[in-house]
Amino acid sequence: MRRMIARIxxxxxxxxxxxxxGFVAVDQMKQEMPDIVIVDILMPGRDGIETIQQLKKLHxxxxxxxxxxxxxxxxxxxxxxxxxxxxxxxxxKPFKPKELIEAVESLCF
Numbered sequence: 001m002r003r004m005i006a007r008i009x010x011x012x013x014x015x016x017x018x019x020x021x022g023f024v025a026v027d028q029m030k031q032e033m034p035d036i037v038i039v040d041i042l043m044p045g046r047d048g049i050e051t052i053q054q055l056k057k058l059h060x061x062x063x064x065x066x067x068x069x070x071x072x073x074x075x076x077x078x079x080x081x082x083x084x085x086x087x088x089x090x091x092x093k094p095f096k097p098k099e100l101i102e103a104v105e106s107l108c109f
Contacts, residue, residue, distance in 0.1 A: 002020075005100065008100055012101045022039070022051030026054045029062075036062070037065070038066075039052055039087070049081060049082060053086065066089075069094070070092075070093075075093065088107055
């Protein structure tokens with residue numbers, strides 16, 4: 001999923017950096033401030049909600065898009081929770097490339 005997102009956004013002209021999990025994403029953000037972060041809610045190590053909280057602590061104005069395909073419950077449960085913790089937008093999996101590009105470009109500063 002991460003590689004597919006990177007290909008779609010690179011093809012749309014965006015510079016993309018990838019992180020294998022939430023810990024890596026937070027560490028990378030300390031070194032280089034991105035405009036937008038896309039966070040999967042269910043991922044190994046640090047989950048997406050905790051990652052969103054950490055990213056917002058480092059930079060409250062960072063644009064965050066949460067994505068989820070669900071798990072034990074429907075994806076919208078997780079995505080609504082992500083919004084409450086600071087995500088600026090969200091996408092339920094599966095989503096279309098156009099939806100991803102539109103979500104990213106809606107947050108471009």
